[in-house]
Amino acid sequence: MGVTEATPFRANVFDPNCPGRGVMEHVASRWGVLVLGVLLDGTLRFGEVRQAVGGVSEKMLAQTLQALERDGLVHREVRPVIPPHVDYSLTDLGRPIAEGVRGLYRLIEESTPSVLVAQATFDERRAAR
Amino acid sequence: MGVTEATPFRANVFDPNCPGRGVMEHVASRWGVLVLGVLLDGTLRFGEVRQAVGGVSEKMLAQTLQALERDGLVHREVRPVIPPHVDYSLTDLGRPIAEGVRGLYRLIEESTPSVLVAQATFDERRAAR
DNA sequence: CGGTATCCGTCACGATACTG
DNA sequence: CAGTATCGTGACGGATACCG
Numbered sequence: 001m002g003v004t005e006a007t008p009f010r011a012n013v014f015d016p017n018c019p020g021r022g023v024m025e026h027v028a029s030r031w032g033v034l035v036l037g038v039l040l041d042g043t044l045r046f047g048e049v050r051q052a053v054g055g056v057s058e059k060m061l062a063q064t065l066q067a068l069e070r071d072g073l074v075h076r077e078v079r080p081v082i083p084p085h086v087d088y089s090l091t092d093l094g095r096p097i098a099e100g101v102r103g104l105y106r107l108i109e110e111s112t113p114s115v116l117v118a119q120a121t122f123d124e125r126r127a128a129r
Numbered sequence: 130m131g132v133t134e135a136t137p138f139r140a141n142v143f144d145p146n147c148p149g150r151g152v153m154e155h156v157a158s159r160w161g162v163l164v165l166g167v168l169l170d171g172t173l174r175f176g177e178v179r180q181a182v183g184g185v186s187e188k189m190l191a192q193t194l195q196a197l198e199r200d201g202l203v204h205r206e207v208r209p210v211i212p213p214h215v216d217y218s219l220t221d222l223g224r225p226i227a228e229g230v231r232g233l234y235r236l237i238e239e240s241t242p243s244v245l246v247a248q249a250t251f252d253e254r255r256a257a258r
Numbered sequence: 259c260g261g262t263a264t265c266c267g268t269c270a271c272g273a274t275a276c277t278g
Numbered sequence: 279c280a281g282t283a284t285c286g287t288g289a290c291g292g293a294t295a296c297c298g
Contacts, residue, residue, distance in 0.1 A: 013238065014167070016183040023237050028158075030157075033153065033157050034142070053143060054144050054145040070252075073244075093243050093247070096236050097236050103229050103232065104229045108156065115202075
């Protein structure tokens with residue numbers, strides 16, 4: 001088997017027609033990463049999620065939550081009262097992924113100062129041409 | 130200060146007007162995650178990256194690589210020969226982030242079977258209405 | 259070979275209004 | 279309160295052509 005056995009990394013995600021790619025695009029979407037990150041804090045209602053994630057519209061939030069629910073990463077619980085009350089939380093499947101996302105946050109925020117310097121340098125060089 | 134001191138997580142990424150958010154959107158973009166993942170294997174030429182990432186157009190690849198280069202996550206080295214030869218690799222700043230992305234791949238691929246079941250169940254319930 | 263420029267379609271997204 | 283429906287815009291993204 002040699003190399004085949006270990007398959008060092010080379011995920012199938014790189015294949016356009018692979019189910020994992022779709023999940024990746026839900027998770028790593030503009031709002032997906034933020035929703036998962038927010039839900040890591042615990043169960044939240046629709047409006048609370050909306051408030052916690054800055055700048056998301058109702059429509060996009062509903063859409064994002066549905067995609068994540070369909071993938072089994074987020075649990076949706078409706079309480080039949082008036083006015084309606086809907087709770088969102090991470091599933092056991094979704095939690096590790098959300099934690100991975102949180103790890104990315106951490107790294108990116110730590111890197112932010114360096115990134116800003118890099119951007120400034122880059123833009124400067126461009127202007128100098 | 131109690132809770133305030135630790136600031137459990139609650140990254141500034143959730144603020145729409147924050148530099149980290151922009152970086153996050155580059156990294157967690159459709160092609161950004163894939164490019165970073167591919168470069169983790171080592172230095173690659175433009176064409177090699179294009180081949181490794183399934184389904185990306187030249188335009189989007191160039192655009193993605195530029196954004197990551199501007200953020201200081203990817204290093205671009207031009208060798209002035211004919212025909213042109215351009216190498217791309219991760220910077221010290223970019224590598225940890227790329228590794229975080231790889232971690233997400235792993236998690237998502239492990240989850241894929243469960244996700245497919247969840248999707249089937251979800252779609253079934255919808256149809257049953 | 260590794261881009262950049264241009265054109266153009268599509269769909270992601272936001273704003274608004276409405277329902278249960 | 280938590281959505282769904284509809285519509286309009288603009289950015290994203292692909293195809294093509296051309297330059298260094």
